[in-house]
Amino acid sequence: MSAPVLKHTTAPVVVAIGADQRAEGHIREALEAAGFAVEILSRGDVVDAVERARRASAQAPVIAVVAVGTSRADLRRVLRAGASGIVIDGQLDEALVPTACAIIAGQLVVPPALVRQLAPRALSFREKQILALVVRGYTNRQIADTLFVAESTVKTHLSSAFHKLETRSRAETAALILDPVDGYGLGVLPIAESETEQAA
Structure with a gap:
């Protein structure tokens, strides 16, 4: 044509x-x-x-x-x-x-x-849980304790999330999640509230 x-x-x-x-x-x-x-x-x-x-x-x-x-x-x-x-x-x-x-x-x-x-790459539920706690400033050890998983599991999911989001650090990832235009905040941040409430 x-x-x-x-x-x-x-x-x-x-x-x-x-x-x-x-x-x-x-x-x-x-x-x-x-x-x-x-x-x-x-x-x-x-x-x-x-x-x-x-x-x-x-x-x-x-x-x-x-x-x-x-x-x-x-x-x-x-x-x-x-x-x-x-x-x-x-x-x-x-x-x-x-x-x-x-x-x-x-x-x-x-x-x-x-x-x-x-299109944003889909994050798994576990990746969202971990990223939500990263935004709140949790260390890998604190995330592992909160979610009752091994610290190595946290590192694996973080590495996967960094790859999907095309970020290279916790700070860069947190900034992206909180970005009002490009952020994943609506899919990540509410999980932090539920997880920290359960851990309290």
Whole structure:
């Protein structure tokens, strides 16, 4: 199926490039051929480019072009910064113009593979229990005593949770859980209350 083409229109769209910036000419040519008035921002990382695009053209929707392997955290930052669509740099030919058409119509466009990546990874009940106590400042030994498990079990579940949350320390994990935007607080913090009440 050929890409949709908008005829006799100059719908504005801003492209923030966080991938191979050598693709800028190809991106401009493809969008202008489809009838879009294009502005491209490619200096700095893609989140910075999206933020500058929102400031420069508040009314024009922004497409973020990202590299394969962009982290989940950066993808979330791109959307929070104001991107209306995300295109993977290896899919420009088939996805760029359809994405531009969709965001002009008011849609949010994220490739299916990235939707799965953006979704929070499910934590097990035990991981939530342990993380809830980490947020409260408990040591591994205190968590083990509270939950009546071995300290090695606590370490195993913490390691698994760190991997799922893409964090590297207790402090970073606690900050993520408490984050009002990206946090897991609603799924973690209530457990702390029940566990500490049982331990009291």
